[in-house]
Amino acid sequence: MENAKRLVILGGGESGVGTAILGKKKGYEVFVSDFGKIKDNYKEVLALNKLEWEEERHTEEKILNADVVMKSPGIPDKSPIVKLLIEKGIPVISEIEFAYAFIDVPTIGITGSNGKTTTTMLTHHLIRQGGLNMGLAGNIGKSFAWQVAEGKHEGYVLEISSFQLDGIEKYRPHIAVLTNISPDHLDRYEYNYELYIDSKFRITMNQAEDDFFIYDADDVMIAKWIDNNKMRATPIPFSLTKTLKKGIYIKDNTIISTITNEEFTMPINELSLEGKHNVKNAMAATAVAQLMKIRKETIRESLSNFQGVEHRLEKVLKIQNVQYINDSKATNTNATFFALESMTAPTIWIVGGVDKGNDYDELMPLVREKVKAIVCLGIDNEKIINAFGNVIDVMVETTSMAEAVKTAQKLAEKGDVVLLSPACASFDLFENYEDRGKQFKAAVQNL
Incomplete structure (x- = not known):
């Protein structure tokens, strides 16, 4: 090449x-x-x-x-x-493979079905706060290749999708992170979940013993793959449920890391991001920061002041005591699961778009418990209506964001939440999930 x-x-x-x-x-x-x-x-x-x-x-x-x-x-x-x-x-x-041939600085490659943008941005924040001049690229921000051409960085934090991993041959991240695996983009993988899983694990295929692979030890599919395949990188697991000898885990509502000689601790209630999934994102980012030798005080401070990611559980406005939340980045059911799980008030759920082979069954318990009405936003809503029609009394179909938001406002009462968490791709009515999220925010501001 x-x-x-x-x-x-x-x-x-x-x-x-x-x-x-x-x-x-x-x-x-x-x-x-x-x-x-x-x-x-x-x-x-x-x-x-x-x-x-x-x-x-x-x-x-x-x-x-x-x-x-x-x-x-x-x-x-x-x-x-x-x-x-x-x-x-x-x-x-892929661009990742092409640009990688022209660098001699370390990269941190982050992938996963969900949480990779938040984990990438949080990791970058921790490392930058620690004084290292790392570029932020991949599926996010300015092109990796463009930044390599400018040659200003001493390393890169890369958010990498399965599509980008499909196009690598020699790319070798010094630190690889796999946040989780759930069915996504199956339309691009012949509707074969195993092909998609193998694609995600390409992130570690060129790693050696002196590289690191950080992963969610609670994820059944990840654990199964690791049991059945050889991996050369040093494994660094994180878990919400297990106590790990070498890894990151939770004890007494405190994150505890034993991956270096110095134990690191951080109370969960001091994290700036809310929700169980964000505790996991914080654990992954902490592991990277420790491996990059960032000071413990800096890691703690950075975890408590991180501002979060646009279009990911982003609080937009409170109008007449109804909170409007933009989670447009939730393009699959697993991401929407995390969003619904973190809701603490009766929820009007705006959902729909281009279905990528979704199975809505996993959302059923949360929908029964938390959702009072569904506003469908997509050209074809049949699958959503069939899935939840017998569970939710109020379901309304809409064909534009403005209509969806106005409908949600009519259905909401004081103390409710209006949540845009589509569980689908956006390409039927919008350019991309950013466009969808921006239209949602504009529609809320126009109420």
């Missing part, structure tokens, strides 16, 4: 443009091809860097002569152009 000269990039978004900039800097002949439209700000960057690009098509003769292809994570392997590339034996890799 290092000797390859023609670099073709599929997708002209953040990761594509960042890879193009790094590719040009490293002497590649670069071509960017996007089957959709490229945003104006990215076109300006491409023009400024004198990079060749096309949009709304894939010109085969300009793509199939590549030495290496970087595919943006949103493009499925079954798309016709990717199939052609694979047939021709042309390497198709």
Whole structure:
């Protein structure tokens, strides 16, 4: 790969443009091809860097002569152009793999079905507060490749999706984190859960004995995989239920870490983030910070002042004593499970979007206990109605965010919560989950 000269990039978004900039800097002949439209700000960057690009098509003769292809994570392997590339034996890799070849600083790779954005941002916060100049990239913020091209950091904290992991060959994080595994994106994995699980564990496949693998020891699927597969990295488990000899666990409502010679403790009630899932996110981030030799006082202080992530259980406004919460980032049922679990008041639940093979059964006990009305927001709500129609008396279908929020306001009484936690992808009515969350916040502010 290092000797390859023609670099073709599929997708002209953040990761594509960042890879193009790094590719040009490293002497590649670069071509960017996007089957959709490229945003104006990215076109300006491409023009400024004198990079060749096309949009709304894939010109085969300009793509199939590549030495290496970087595919943006949103493009499925079954798309016709990717199939052609694979047939021709042309390497198709992810931005993570491409950029990794040009660094000699450590990376922290964080993946999981849920919690990876919060864990990534919290980890980055802890390390930055500890005085290390780490970049924040991957599935979040400015492109990893773009930051590598600028070369300003002494390491990187990367949020990595399963799609990005599918495109790695040599990528080796010094510290890997797997927050949890639950069925997600099964439409991209032939509806085969095992394929998705294997994809997540690619994060540790190139690790060696002097690397670390941090994982949730309470997660049944993770435990099963570890029992049945060999792993070279040093394992660092965390758990809410078990006492661990070397790991992070809970005793007397206090987080206790025994992963280094010095024991670390932090009372749960001093964490800035609420909810059991966030205790786990804090444990994972703490493990990384300790391995990076951040001082205990700094870790404690940073865990207590972290501000949280936009679109993840974000309190928007309280109107007439009704709290509106934006959890647009909940794009699967497992994420929505965490959201409903942390609700302490009767909840009007806004749900729906593009179903990715959801099984709503796991939500049933929480819905019975906490939800008083459901507002469906999606083009096809049949599955949601079938799942909860016999459990919830009030179910209303809506076709826009403004309508959904107004409907929720009518259904809510003093002391209730209106929760947007869609459990689905957003691409039927919105550009992405950020757009969905921003529209929710705007609609709430317009009430």
